[in-house]
Amino acid sequence: MTTGFVGRKLELALLDKRLARVTASGAGTALVVRGRRQVGKSRLAQEFCDRAGVPYLFYTATKGASPVEATTEFLAELSNSSVPRDRGLVPAEPTASWPDAFRVLAAVLPDSPVVIVLDELPWLAEQDEIFDGALQTAWDRLMSRRPVLLLLLGSDLHMMERLTAYDRPFFGRADNLLLGPLNPAEVGDALSLQAADAIDACLLSGGLPGILRAWPDGVPALEFAERECADPASPDQVELLLQATSAARELCTRRHRCAAPSSRPLRFPPRNSSAAIKPSRHRAIVIGIRSRKRVVCGCRRRGANSPLRRRPSIAR
Ligand SMILES: Nc1ncnc2c1ncn2[C@@H]1O[C@H](COP(=O)(O)OP(=O)(O)OP(=O)(O)O)[C@@H](O)[C@H]1O
Ligand SMILES: [Mg+2]
Numbered sequence: 001m002t003t004g005f006v007g008r009k010l011e012l013a014l015l016d017k018r019l020a021r022v023t024a025s026g027a028g029t030a031l032v033v034r035g036r037r038q039v040g041k042s043r044l045a046q047e048f049c050d051r052a053g054v055p056y057l058f059y060t061a062t063k064g065a066s067p068v069e070a071t072t073e074f075l076a077e078l079s080n081s082s083v084p085r086d087r088g089l090v091p092a093e094p095t096a097s098w099p100d101a102f103r104v105l106a107a108v109l110p111d112s113p114v115v116i117v118l119d120e121l122p123w124l125a126e127q128d129e130i131f132d133g134a135l136q137t138a139w140d141r142l143m144s145r146r147p148v149l150l151l152l153l154g155s156d157l158h159m160m161e162r163l164t165a166y167d168r169p170f171f172g173r174a175d176n177l178l179l180g181p182l183n184p185a186e187v188g189d190a191l192s193l194q195a196a197d198a199i200d201a202c203l204l205s206g207g208l209p210g211i212l213r214a215w216p217d218g219v220p221a222l223e224f225a226e227r228e229c230a231d232p233a234s235p236d237q238v239e240l241l242l243q244a245t246s247a248a249r250e251l252c253t254r255r256h257r258c259a260a261p262s263s264r265p266l267r268f269p270p271r272n273s274s275a276a277i278k279p280s281r282h283r284a285i286v287i288g289i290r291s292r293k294r295v296v297c298g299c300r301r302r303g304a305n306s307p308l309r310r311r312p313s314i315a316r
Contacts (some may be wrong), residue, residue: 003213004310005043006182006186006189006190006209006212007182007183007185007186007189007190008044008047008186010177011177012047012048012051012092013231014177015031015044015048016048016052016148017053018031018149018175019052019054019113019115019149022113022147022148022149023113023147023276025147025148027144027146028139028143028144028145028146028148028149028150028153028154028217029145029148029150029172029175030139030149030150030173030174030175031112031147031150031151031152031174031175031176031177031216032142032152032153032154032160032164032174032175032176032177033045033151033152033153033162033177034153034154034155034157034161034177034179035155035175035178035179036084036155036157037155038208038209038210039153039179039180039181039208040156040179040182040208040209041153041155041179042060043056043209044120045117045119045151045153046058046107048115048151048276049115049117050240052115054112054114054115054173054273055081055083055110055112055114055115056081056113056114056115056116056117057077057078057083057105057115057117058080058081058116058117058119059073059074059077059078059116059118059119060075060118060119060120061118061119061120061121061124062120062123062148063120063123063126063300064123064127065123066127067096067097067098067126067127067128068094068096070098070127070128071093071094071095071096071097071098071101072095072098074101075090075091075094075095075101075104076099078090078104078108079099080107082111083105083108083109083110083114084108085106085108085109085111085114087108088102089104089107089108090108091104096137097130097134098124098128098130098131098134098138098226099130099134099137099138102134102135102138102143103142105143105237106138106142106143107139109143109146109148111147112147113147113148113149114147114149114215115144115147115148115149115151116148116149116150116151117151117153118150118151118153119153119162120153120154120155120159121152121153121154121280122154122155122156122159122160122218123161124164125159126148126159127161127243128281132144132163132168134170135169135207136169136170136173137169139173140156143253144173147234148218149282150174152174155259163291164176174311175179180207180219181202181206181207181208182202182204182207182208182209183207184198184199184201184202184207185198185208185241187201187202187205187207188201188202190209190212191212191215191217191218191219192217192218193218195219197220197221199221200220200221200222201215201224203221204220204224204225214254234295237277285290
């Protein structure tokens with residue numbers, strides 16, 4: 001079972017590099033961090049902020065909050081954060097709109113580098129149709145020439161793509177980091193498993209860190225799956241297996257060529273099968289895992305101790 005922060009060395013290095021660029025140039029850099037739910041976007045950003053050693057603001061939007069509620073919460077977070085050079089400059093009165101809130105932010109920025117995190121960004125855009133435009137204007141006119149590293153987080157792929165698409169206000173202003181699941185090496189480290197067991201665990205958990213938190217140290221994938229399925233009170237058993245199969249497919253198709261012992265490629269349930277899944281299928285999936293036993297015996301033959309790596313994907 002893992003309690004501390006796991007892996008993400010490449011992603012943290014990538015964020016460090018951007019902060020170094022901001023520090024050296026004195027100009028702003030924006031990065032969109034997106035990925036499926038529960039993959040670890042918020043935790044990565046928080047870990048980076050904790051390690052960065054510069055003032056930061058971490059604002060998480062609340063789904064369904066009106067623009068006034070959202071900006072009020074934003075200013076309260078700003079006032080409590082280490083960012084303002086003078087807290088007295090943050091007005092106690094709520095601002096009516098995002099353009100006003102961004103003006104306040106720009107007015108209190110210090111001359112030294114800061115990190116600004118806006119988490120769950122799609123929920124802001126969903127509630128306020130001028131949000132995207134307000135962010136672009138504030139960035140272009142007030143923040144991009146200041147030493148600001150702006151991290152925009154969100155799990156709704158469509159919305160996050162929309163934010164930086166060609167016909168959207170923020171187009172061309174941000175890099176894009178698609179955060180994938182933890183890789184087998186990271187899963188192995190977190191659960192103290194050897195290479196082959198680590199890949200089994202990665203396939204079952206889908207590399208989702210939230211699942212690993214419930215996974216006892218050193219327990220192989222099959223045993224964990226059986227324990228979960230045998231526990232009728234385990235609320236996550238359906239979700240666990242569904243997420244695992246879907247994320248494992250993603251993992252396999254993207255980077256890792258995994259073959260069953262028979263050399264036939266692994267098959268996963270259709271992507272949209274979640275609504276149709278029945279409890280009896282849990283057992284079928286576990287039995288499937290059991291019958292394959294080591295899904296990575298090919299890797300074992302090539303050398304189970306060779307390091308396992310995955311690079312984060314980043315594009316402008
Ligand atoms: N690298 C990590 N090491 C340890 N625990 C992690 C790591 N990444 C995420 N977690 C844990 O996994 C859970 C999900 O992570 P997080 O909330 O960051 O996901 P998210 O992508 O922001 O999800 P959502 O889209 O639902 O907001 C949290 O409990 C978090 O503490
Ligand atoms: Mg989050």
